[in-house]
Every structure is written in structure tokens, then in C-alpha cells.
Amino acid sequence: xxxxxxxxxxxxxxxxxxxxxxxxxxxxxxxxxxxxxxxxxxxxxxxxxxxxxxxxxxxxxxxxxxxxxxxxxxxxxxxxxxxxxxxxxxxxxxxxxxxxxxxxxxxxxxxxxxxxxxxxxxxxxxxxxxxxxxxxxxxxxxxxxxxxxxxxxxxxxxxxxxxxxxxxxxxxxxxxxxxxxxxxxxxxxxxxxxxxxxxxxxxxxxxxx
Numbered sequence: 001x002x003x004x005x006x007x008x009x010x011x012x013x014x015x016x017x018x019x020x021x022x023x024x025x026x027x028x029x030x031x032x033x034x035x036x037x038x039x040x041x042x043x044x045x046x047x048x049x050x051x052x053x054x055x056x057x058x059x060x061x062x063x064x065x066x067x068x069x070x071x072x073x074x075x076x077x078x079x080x081x082x083x084x085x086x087x088x089x090x091x092x093x094x095x096x097x098x099x100x101x102x103x104x105x106x107x108x109x110x111x112x113x114x115x116x117x118x119x120x121x122x123x124x125x126x127x128x129x130x131x132x133x134x135x136x137x138x139x140x141x142x143x144x145x146x147x148x149x150x151x152x153x154x155x156x157x158x159x160x161x162x163x164x165x166x167x168x169x170x171x172x173x174x175x176x177x178x179x180x181x182x183x184x185x186x187x188x189x190x191x192x193x194x195x196x197x198x199x200x201x202x203x204x205x206x207x208x209x
Contacts, residue, residue: 009066016073016102018140021086027132028090031098036132043123044141050150057156058124059148061114067140068104071133075100104137106130115152124149 030036049056078095107129127134162172
């Protein structure tokens with residue numbers, strides 16, 4: 001499995017703020033009711049295979065682990081959240097005492113092997129830990145798994161189709177052109193990394209110093 005050398009997420013936007021107001025509001029409710037430290041277990045799964053297919057290739061685990069390892073709210077993050085009108089009803093202690101000290105040290109992940117074939121309603125990830133933090137990371141985990149799995153599945157379908165075809169008596173080779181198709185530099189890296197998992201014949205991406 002290709003792994004990125006950096007211990008930081010590939011995308012600089014993948015931080016503790018990669019969430020939505022729903023998750024923060026839910027976490028506040030748990031904190032207010034003194035339930036935020038209760039043990040919880042969540043499963044990440046999908047309901048339908050993409051492209052009308054029969055399987056999905058699970059990807060994104062590497063970035064999920066980097067996100068969890070680096071999860072924390074900085075002082076500027078806390079100030080931003082305090083200034084958000086939709087959170088104006090929240091007590092200062094929620095920000096200053098709870099969110100400011102929050103990390104994923106008590107979160108555990110059980111996962112399928114990256115690059116494995118997955119099927120609807122079978123968990124890709126099983127997330128265990130305190131209720132508050134496991135709620136907060138839900139949106140990011142979905143984001144970090146859904147797109148890579150979509151791209152890897154599409155690449156796998158192309159390879160499978162090519163292997164069933166002959167052109168002038170030869171099986172055609174599959175070549176990756178993610179750099180020219182992705183919507184941005186970070187997406188280009190994600191795209192090419194996920195496609196390498198499928199082992200296309202040629203991956204054209206080369207990061208120059």
C-alpha cells in the first residue's frame with residue numbers, strides 16, 4: 001500500500017475544523033448533559049456501490065490516521081468558534097476547558113485493509129472512544145474515505161475492463177492521468193495515490209523538488 005512519508009495530512013485544510021456545526025452542536029449537547037466522556041462505538045459504512053457496480057475499493061485509511069494523530073483545536077480555532085453566531089449560546093467552559101484540551105488519544109480504529117473490496121452495509125471503519133470526540137470526527141472521516149474510495153473503485157473497474165479486452169491481440173495498458181483531471185493540487189495527489197493502490201500499469205504523476 002503506498003503511504004505518504006509526511007505525518008501530516010496531505011491537505012492543509014484537514015484539521016479539527018474539518019467538521020460542521022451539527023457535530024459541534026451535538027458535542028456541546030453531550031458536554032452539557034455530562035455525557036461527552038461516555039464510551040461510544042460508531043461504524044462507517046455505505047449503502048450502495050458506486051457506478052451501479054458490485055463492489056467498492058476501500059481507500060483513505062492513511063489520511064484518516066494522520067488526521068486523528070494531529071487532531072487538536074488551536075487557540076485561534078477556539079476564538080473562531082467562539083465568534084460563530086450559531087455557537088453563541090454555548091458556555092465559555094465548553095470551548096476553554098473541553099475543546100481546548102481535546103485530542104484523539106482515547107480513540108481507537110478497527111479497519112478493513114486499505115485497497116480491499118468492500119460491500120454495502122459492511123463497516124469500513126469501527127470507531128470507539130468517548131462520545132464527544134467520536135461525534136466530532138464523523139464528518140471528516142466520511143470526507144477522507146468517500147472520495148478516495150470512489151476514485152479507487154473507478155480505477156479498479158477500468159483495469160478489470162481492460163483485462164477483459166484485447167487490441168491487436170494484446171491486453172491494453174492502463175495509464176493514470178490524474179494530474180490533468182483533478183480539481184486542484186491537493187486533489188491531484190489524492191487521486192494519484194488512490195489509483196496507485198489499484199496498480200495501474202503507469203502512474204504519470206511525479207512531484208518535482
